[in-house]
Amino acid sequence: MPTTIKQPKQSARFMQGNEAIAEGALAAGIGFFAAYPITPANEISEAMARELPARGAVFIQMEDEIASMAAVIGASLGGLKAATATSGPGFSLMQEQIGYAVATEIPSVVIDVQRAGPSTGQPTFGAQGDVMQARWGTHGDHPIIVLSPSSVSECFALTVRAFNLAEKYRTPVILLADEVVGHMRERVSEFPVMEVVSRARPEVHPEWYFPYDNDLGDVPPLAAFGDGYRYHVTGLFHDKSGFPTQRIDEIDPWFERLFHKIEGNTDDIVEVSEEGTREAEIVLVSYGAAARSARHAMKMAAADGKRVGLLKLKTLWPLPEDRIKELARSAKGFIVVEMNRGQVRLDIERLAAGRAAVEGVHRFDGEMISPTSVLKAIEEF
Amino acid sequence: MSYRHDVRLAGEGGQGVVTGGLVLAEAAAVYEGKNVVMTQTYAPQQRGGSARAEIIVSDAEIDYPKVLEADVLLALNQEAFDRYHHQVKRNGVIIVESAHVGGEYSGHIKVLKVPLEEVSCHVAGTSQSANFVALGVVSEISDIVSASALRAALRARLPQQVRQMNLKALNAGVLLGRNMKRT
Known part of the structure; x- marks a missing residue:
């Protein structure tokens, strides 16, 4: 040997x-x-x-x-x-x-x-x-x-x-x-070197620090316990210092900021990958393991001359709402491929709002969705 | 034209289909530089229950990571054969453990009945290396992975105390496979 x-x-x-x-x-x-x-x-x-x-x-x-x-x-x-x-x-x-x-x-x-x-x-x-x-x-x-x-x-x-x-x-x-x-x-192969982000820390004097100061933009700096900054943390609605409050004029701006920091930064947060969606008649929407079945089926359909694209959601929430609305105008419809009974499909239906048809390929018994079952849905669309 | 080889190893928990699958997959991926995806399915308990490993080897990007139709099916028990022999390509091969898989098969797919455990006992002193006897056979009767890559992956993956016995089993499988090709 x-x-x-x-x-x-x-x-x-x-x-x-x-x-x-x-x-x-x-x-x-x-x-x-x-x-x-x-x-x-x-x-x-x-x-x-x-x-x-x-x-x-x-x-x-x-x-x-x-x-x-x-x-x-x-x-x-x-x-x-x-x-x-x-x-x-x-x-x-x-x-x-x-x-x-x-x-x-x-x-x-x-x-x-x-x-x-x-x-x-x-x-x-x-x-x-x-x-x-x-x-x-x-x-x-x-x-x-x-x-x-x-x-x-x-x-x-x-x-x-x-x-x-x-x-x-x-x-x-x-x-x-x-x-x-x-x-x-x-x-x-080797993983890429990626940018690493760490939270903003306060630079103000501890006496002037407010961990929930709504006037400091979407995300106020966060002090670490032990750094010399004393503040209060509670799950109750709180004021800028972190203590409970029932004042509407303190709660509303906080709630506004809590949502705005995510919903106002979707350009930064939402990540998708798209293939062939621009010319697609049918857009497959998928994520996670199911996206592999969808992509396999997309290639099989392309070999048959069908115009099928894939919108893969790397960020699942928030959804790329604007993009889905655009695709609802340019494509005939969506097929949502997911290993559940249609949890994302419901939102795609909401966003398509009747402008494009929405179908789903769903399986939830523990096995993967086969590419042929996606292909069948494409052919029957 | 790109290729896609689908390999399914199936048996029961404890027969080493996942370990065997891992060595086969690593051999092709790390030592031959091919695109490889491996998934496994097993029952929650450590022994018993059905177990399977599925390996896709390709020169192209692999999307669907499960076996579509197998080029090679290894069935270490009757249940595995009964369940999966329908999902094999026309020119594919089924390798069965002859001690556990019986009955007459009248289909058109090539079935190799091999006394894997007996060979394992003979060369390694235990029936537990039957999975590696099978891998040796696979390396000879298909062009999925070479025996030398399998040896390298086995050495890198398995703990030292079981390395030699499994290498012996693998080498015995290679010889068996070589003889099968001749006949």
Whole structure:
């Protein structure tokens, strides 16, 4: 038998989505990670447990997901970039704390590697059933940012982006992955060096610091506990110093700013990738693992001479509302491809507003949507 | 013309289809520089339940990461054969563990019945390396991945205490495959 050892091809790595998420967190400068074990997100925690202590950062396995998210909020208030990772059942438990982070404007990253549900469902099977939960899982009117990767390299890039957006806009950001993408392995070359954003810190004298000062633009600077700035944090409606208030003239400007910092910056926050949408008669709308089925089908349809494009949502919330409205005028219709019963399709129908037809290809039994079922929908459109 | 090879390894949890799949995929991806995507499906428990690994090897970008129609199906038990032998290309190959997969198959697809576990016991002293015997066969009867890339990936991936026995199993599979090609 030959004994020569083959050398790996230059810098190519064969890597899992969850591992790439962990690398993204490290590249973004994570300082604290707390989680409770759950399939299919465990590889992220394993990597964090391995990597963080060696870098002087903190990994904690908490007693449950409620505590995990609470710990993330505390660590972030202490000045660290902080994240947790879970799947559907744990994501449900985190909702109250996510709302707290929205209201108190504490940067945090929540990674949900979706599995088939509801309840404990199918731990080792993929699904995209948490899309609306990511948008509306916590109570009360609130804005939120949700990102959805569909490849191993996007797992890396969108994780870095999740941290950047969380820091920039003082908000929780949800990275909504799924079992297929989280467990899938792909060949990747070196990840790109990405810009890393950290939250603005106050420069004023501690006596003059207001953590919720609506006059300072969309995102007031956030002091870390321990930096010498004394302030109050509460989930109750609060005034600029952070103390509870019931005054409408203090609540309204705060609410206005809370929404405006996300909805007024969609140019920066919303990221999509488009292929062939300009000339398309039919636009496939998809995200995450399902976008891979859609893209495969798009190529099959193109080979048949059909004018089909793909609008892939890397940012899931907020949706690219203006772009979808434009496409509703230029295309005959949309086919929404998603591994749920039509959670994004409802919003595409709302945005198409009767100007374009909207169909869906949906599957939610844990298996991926086959390209042929998308192709069939294209042919029958 | 670009190619796309779809490989499905199926059996039950504990038979090493995911480990075997990982070595095959890494061999093609890291040591041969091909585009490779691997997914796996397994039951929540560590042993038992059905397990499968699906590997796509291509010179083009791979979108759909699951097997469409397999070029190679490895069926380590009867359930795997019954479930997946319909999803194999006309010119594809099915490799079955002859100790666990029986019955007469009257289809038109080439089925190679191989005593993988017996060979594994013979060369590695355990039936647990049957998955690597199978990979050796795959490397010879198809052009998906070379035996030398498999060896390199195996050495890099497996812990030292099981490396030698699995290398022996792999090499035995290569010889078996070579003989099958001749006949």
